[in-house]
Amino acid sequence: MLAxxxxxxxxxxxxxxxxxxxxxxxPNPCVGAVVVRDQTVxxxxxxxxxxxxxxxxxxxxxxxxxxxxxxxxxxLEPCNHTGRTPPCTKTIVASGIRRVVVGMEDPNPLVDGGxxxxxxxxxxxxxxxxxxxxxRLLNRPFIKYITQGxxxxxxxAGISLDGRISYQxxxxxxxxxxxxxxxxxSLRDRVDAILVGRQTVMVDDPSLTTRLPHGKGxxxxxxxxxxxxxxxxxxxxxxxxxTAPTWIFCGSEVNPDKIKRFSNTGKVVIHQIKCGTDGRVxxxxxxxxxxRAGITSLLVEGGATVHxxxxxxxxxxxxxxxxxxxxxxxxxxxxxxxxxxxGCDDALRLQNVRYMRLGEDIMIEGDIHHRxx
Numbered sequence: 001m002l003a004x005x006x007x008x009x010x011x012x013x014x015x016x017x018x019x020x021x022x023x024x025x026x027p028n029p030c031v032g033a034v035v036v037r038d039q040t041v042x043x044x045x046x047x048x049x050x051x052x053x054x055x056x057x058x059x060x061x062x063x064x065x066x067x068x069x070x071x072x073x074x075x076l077e078p079c080n081h082t083g084r085t086p087p088c089t090k091t092i093v094a095s096g097i098r099r100v101v102v103g104m105e106d107p108n109p110l111v112d113g114g115x116x117x118x119x120x121x122x123x124x125x126x127x128x129x130x131x132x133x134x135x136r137l138l139n140r141p142f143i144k145y146i147t148q149g150x151x152x153x154x155x156x157a158g159i160s161l162d163g164r165i166s167y168q169x170x171x172x173x174x175x176x177x178x179x180x181x182x183x184x185x186s187l188r189d190r191v192d193a194i195l196v197g198r199q200t201v202m203v204d205d206p207s208l209t210t211r212l213p214h215g216k217g218x219x220x221x222x223x224x225x226x227x228x229x230x231x232x233x234x235x236x237x238x239x240x241x242x243t244a245p246t247w248i249f250c251g252s253e254v255n256p257d258k259i260k261r262f263s264n265t266g267k268v269v270i271h272q273i274k275c276g277t278d279g280r281v282x283x284x285x286x287x288x289x290x291x292r293a294g295i296t297s298l299l300v301e302g303g304a305t306v307h308x309x310x311x312x313x314x315x316x317x318x319x320x321x322x323x324x325x326x327x328x329x330x331x332x333x334x335x336x337x338x339x340x341x342x343g344c345d346d347a348l349r350l351q352n353v354r355y356m357r358l359g360e361d362i363m364i365e366g367d368i369h370h371r372x373x
Contacts, residue, residue, distance in 0.1 A: 003130055007073075007101050010036050011130045014073045014103065017046040017055065018138060023190040023218060024049055027294040029076055029106075029142035033059040035097075037070035050294070054079065056088045060095045068096030075103035075135045077128070080115040089118045099125040103135035108146050141192075141297040144317070150287050151298045153315055155307055155368075156187060157335050158322040158361075164332035165303060172204045179359035180322040185211050187320060191297040193221040193290060197306035201231045208237050208301075209244075219244040221295065225306060227280050229254045229270075233261060238268050249286050251275045283315055308338030311348060314370040319350060323362045 017032025025031075025047050033055035035042040043066075045058025053061075056074055060067050078088040078100070092100065100119055105111075105128060116126050136143065141152035158176035159165055167173050174181075188194055188210040200206065201224055210217030219242045224231065229250040231238075237246050245267065250259075252272045259270045271289060276282045290298060300310055310316050321335075341347055350366030357363075 003101075003127060006039065007127065007130050010034050010041070010071075010073045011075070011101060011103055013041065013044070014055075014075050015131060015134055015138065017044050018075045018135075020046045021048055022138075023192070023297075026050065026141070026192045026296040027145060029139045031055040031074065031076045033072060033074040035059050035063040035067055035070050035072055037066055042066045042070060051084045053085060054088050057085075057091055060091060060097075063095070069098050070096075071099040071101060072097045073101045073103075073130075075131075076139070077102050077104070077106040077111055077113070078115040078119070079106070079108075079111050080118045081110045087115075089115050089122075092119065093122045093124060097124060099127070101130055102126065102128040103130055104128075104132045104139075107143050140317070145291055145296040149291050150284075151192070151291050151295050152317050153287070153298050153300060153310065154187070154191065154318045154320060155300045155302075155310065155316045156184065156320045156322075157302055157307065158184070158324065159335045160324055160326050160328035160332070162327050162329070163335050164328035165335050166203075166332040167328050168331050169333060170199075170203050175326070175328065176322045176324045176361050177359045180324070180361045180363065182212075183356075183358055183363060184322065185217060187299060188220055189217045191220050191299045192295040193223050193297070194299045194301060195223040195225065195306070196301050197303055198224065198226040198231055199305065200301070200303045201226070201235050201237065203303075205236050207240060209240065209242055220299065222246040223286075223290070223298070224248045225281050225286070227251045227275060229258055229262065238262070240267065245269055247271060249273055249281045249289075251281060278309070280309065283309060283313055287315065302335075304333050304335060304337040307336045311336060311368075312339050316368045318365065318367055320363060320365045322358065323364065325360050 014032040014034045018030045021030040028050045031047045033045050043059045043062035045055045047055045080087050080089045119126050144152045160175055194208050208222045209219045221244050222237055247269045249271045262268050273285050274282050349369045351369050353366035
C-alpha cells in the first residue's frame with residue numbers, strides 16, 4: 001500500500017498534536033492522533049500525561065460513531081499490551097477504524113511491531129513509516145530512555161564571544177540578554193530535570209525553576225551534583241515552594257549527620273552513590289538512577305567542570321549555546337573545562353546545526369558528534 005500526499009499531510013497534523021505533550025508525558029512518548037473520514041478531519045487527540053488515555057483513545061472518543069470506516073493517523077505504533085492503560089489496538093478495532101497510518105514503530109520491546117501485527121490480523125489496513133524521521137526526532141528522549149536506560153542529555157550555556165560564562169571567577173553576572181533568558185526557560189519547560197554543580201549553587205544561588213509568561217511553565221526536577229555535600233543549607237533551591245523536588249547526588253562517604261540535616265527540610269532528597277576515577281560522583285550511575293525514576297530528558301546548565309565531565313565521558317546528546325555579542329575577558333570562567341583536544345580532527349563537533357536570532361544574541365544548537373561514534 002503506497003502513501004499519498006494526503007497521508008503525509010494528515011500525519012503532519014498528528015505531529016502537531018503530539019508536540020502539545022512535549023515535557024509532560026514522561027516516561028511515555030509524545031503521541032498525536034487524527035481521525036479522517038472522506039478527506040475531512042473528524043477528531044484529534046494527543047497523549048497528555050503518563051497514566052492517562054493515549055492519543056488514539058482521545059481522538060476515537062471525540063470521533064464516536066464517525067470512526068467506523070475512517071482512517072486513523074497516529075505518530076507512534078499503537079500499543080498492544082496492558083500497562084497503566086489498556087491496549088489501544090483493541091479500542092481501534094472495536095471502533096470500526098478501517099485503516100491505520102503509523103508514523104514510526106514503537107522501540108519499546110513490549111510493542112515493537114506487535115501493535116501493527118495485531119491490527120493487520122484483525123483486518124485493519126496498516127501503513128507505517130510516514131514522516132518517520134520527524135516522529136523519531138520528536139521522541140528522541142523516549143527512544144534513548146527505552147533502548148539505553150538513560151535520559152536524553154542537553155547541555156545549555158550562555159556565553160560571550162570569547163567563550164566565557166562569567167566575568168570573574170566565582171562571581172555571578174548575566175552574559176546573555178532577556179530574549180535568550182526567555183528561550184532558556186522554555187527549554188526548562190520541555191525537560192524532566194535540570195542539573196547544576198556545587199559551584200553554580202554556591203556562586204549564583206539559583207532557583208532552577210521555570211518562569212514563563214502567565215505562569216504557564218512547569219518546574220523540572222532539580223538535580224545538584226555535590227560530591228562532598230558542601231553547599232549551604234540555606235541555598236535557595238533547598239527551600240522553594242515548587243511542585244518539583246530537589247535531588248542532591250553526593251558520594252557514599254558523606255557524613256550521615258550532614259545528610260540528615262539536609263533531608264530534614266522535607267524538600268530535598270539525598271542520593272549517595274559511588275564516585276568515579278576522578279573522585280567525583282559517578283555521572284553514568286546518576287543518569288541511570290534518574291532514568292529508573294522516569295526521567296527521560298535532562299538539561300545540564302553547568303558550570304564549566306560539570307560541562308567538561310559530561311562531554312569527556314560522552315554523555316551529552318544535544319547542545320544549546322546562547323552567544324552574546326560581548327567579550328567578557330580572560331578572567332571569567334570558560335564554558336568547558338577538562339576536555340583535551342589534540343587538534344582539528346579531534347574536535348567535538350555539532351551535527352544537524354540550527355541557528356536562532358534572539359534579540360542581540362544568537363542561539364546555536366545541534367547534536368554532539370562524539371569522536372568514537
